[in-house]
Amino acid sequence: MKQKPHIALERKMESRHLLMISLGGVIGTGLFLSSGYTIHEAGPIGTILAYSLGAIIVYLVMLCLGELSVAMPQTGSFHVYADKFIGPGTGFTVAVLYWLTWTVALGSEFTAAGLIMQTWFPKSPTWLWSLLFMIVIFTSNALSVRFFAETEFWFSSIKVIAIILFIILGGLAIFGILPIKGYTHAPLFHNLVKDGLFPNGFKGVFTTMLTVNFAFSGTELIGVTAGETKNPERNIPKAIHTTLLRLVIFFIGSITVMAALIPWQKAGVNQSPFVLVFKSIGLPFAGDLMNFVVLTAILSAANSGLYASTRMLWSLAHEGMIPLKYAKTNARGVPMIALVLSMMGGILALISSVVAASTVYLVLVSISGLAVVLVWMAIAYSQINFRKQWLKNGHLASELKFRTPWYPFIPWAAFILSFLSCVLIIFDPTQRPALFYMIPFLAGCYLLYYGKTKLKQKNRRG
Helix, strand or coil: CCCCCCCCCCCCECHHHHHHHHHHHHCCHHHHHHHHHHHHHHCHHHHHHHHHHHHHHHHHHHHHHHHHHHHCCCCCHHHHHHHHHCCHHHHHHHHHHHHHHHHHHHHHHHHHHHHHHHHHCCCCCHHHHHHHHHHHHHHHHHHCHHHHHHHHHHHHHHHHHHHHHHHHHHHHHHCCCCCCCCCCCCCCCHHHHCCCCCCCCCHHHHHHHHHHHHHCCCCCHHHHHHHHECCHHHHHHHHHHCHHHHHHHHHHHHHHHHHHHCCCCCCCCCCCHHHHHHHHHCCCCHHHHHHHHHHHHHHHHHHHHHHHHHHHHHHHHHCCCCCHHHHCCCCCCCCHHHHHHHHHHHHHHHHHHHHCCCCHHHHHHHHHHHHHHHHHHHHHHHHHHHHHHHHHCCCCHHHCCCCCCCCCHHHHHHHHHHHHHHHHHHHCCCCHHHHHHHHHHHHHHHHHHHHHHHHHHHHHHC
16 A cells, blocks of 8 residues: 655744744845835835835734634645635635745845845856855755744844844934934934925825735745744744734834935935935945845845745645645655745746746736735635634634634724725736736636546546
8 A cells, every 4th residue: 555645844933933934024125125216106104104004904914814823723824724714716726826926036036136246246147146045045945944944033133133223323313313424413304294295196105005015925924834833822923913013113113214314305216225324324334234134135035935835835735736745744844845846936937037027927926916915815804704613613702712803893904905905006007917917817726726626526437
């Protein structure tokens, strides 16, 4: 008789790993590089408003995910919950979307890392650095889940220290304690309102809101790690409850500092606002220091991305949606086949960004950008149905070790706000194609799943 492959994962992640992984998934190049452009588009107050709304949406989704993850701590959780509480077709589609999100991101992260290394080694080819970082990230994931969590902890720590330093030094400059180029007096918060609340009109806030949601994607990684976390009922709620606080401190704190010190018209047009502020304060080697932090942010995102896409493939196989061999784990509890396939997906995305940038890659990026918001919708709707099922089975809400507060208001608010983020894209011409690519892609996922199921049933009857 053929022996079943070993498919168990190991619970090796601790509370500090979980906190840093959920944080590391969010703090990426968006904050370090693109935040200046956001201020330039929406104005200072508009950007703060957009990020505040984005943080609230993410927190509402996390409260829904908390109840599900603590009640059923499983790796690749969202698609398992969507499968059980919405339908198997939706479960399959959610897993494919989430896998694609991180796999496409992998391709762009490796390119960006190569480009940053070129600033220090201008004569070296980008592909060589990209290859080197691919090997580093693959090794981090292949050794063990504990090794992955440890490397991610240190990658994320560097980013967090850089942001805290930026907020402290920037705060001292705002109140005139530290001198800053271009000011003979304390700048205070005059730059935030000197051209009115919304210098480009309220529409700027609205279009920024869409990119803000994508900037916050990665927080839901808490759910992916649930199956490999020690004591999930204690550690998951702890990570979730600090999510909003962390998003407010790191994103809104640093954006307030940027907007107060740099006139919004100049923010992030030519270089990272972080570099601009550090240089104005007179911090030595500001450009090199920030390039190092951005490189760390890129490698952290690639590390988390490869982990998330691998665990999604493992989960699909574990749930019987794709062949079981893809869930096979080695002696260290690492699903190597799923890891190799996810890495290959990242390499293919990287190749398509060079060979077919205006066709294949553009479609992939558009779909993966919207995918996270659709995953958030699935999380909120799964929680609504899970609670209904829980009560229907004769349980009390008080029996749940972690409860989404104010049920059903919170999950419905999370679902509707995420849905609006998707649909309202239609009013922004630059992001509108994402919606047009996404609809046929979703239809294709459902058709593939139900077509495959029909074929299986037919073969069994035959």
